[in-house]
Amino acid sequence: xxxxxxxxxxxxxxxxxxxxxxxxxxxxxxxxxxxxxxxDVFSVKTILMELGYYDGELDGIxxxxxxxAVIQFQNDFNIVADGVVGVATYNELQxxxxxxxxxREP
Numbered sequence: 580x581x582x583x584x585x586x587x588x589x590x591x592x593x594x595x596x597x598x599x600x601x602x603x604x605x606x607x608x609x610x611x612x613x614x615x616x617x618x619d620v621f622s623v624k625t626i627l628m629e630l631g632y633y634d635g636e637l638d639g640i641x642x643x644x645x646x647x648a649v650i651q652f653q654n655d656f657n658i659v660a661d662g663v664v665g666v667a668t669y670n671e672l673q674x675x676x677x678x679x680x681x682x683r684e685p
Contacts, residue, residue, distance in 0.1 A: 595674060610664035616640045623664055626676045627652060 607619055614620070616639035624645055627633035633648035646662035653660040656671045664672070 594678060607669055610641050611662065612641055612643060612646050614641050620645070623649075623672060626672045629679055630672075630675050 608614065608617070610620055610623060618639060620641045621637060621639045624633055624635070624637050627645070627648045628637065630652070632652045633645065635644045649664055649668065650660045650662045652672070652675075653662075653668060656675075658667050658671060
């Protein structure tokens, strides 16, 4: 499928429709307590705050409060609730943020 195909289908396929992507798509870090601070942690905390799971300080530090918010999110979205942000959690966070912001852009 080419980009123009995706753009054509985007408005007719409901948001949240499962899509199988073949190849290497995950390029982020696995986040857990003790990981080096970074902008990816800040982004995760921001999304968790937008969705009502986190109310602490927005910074790049993955601490116990962040882990607890991630576990609550994972439980609500039927993801293994280990407090680690990996592929499945990243995907659900992004989908949750898109729905929260009503973002339908490809």
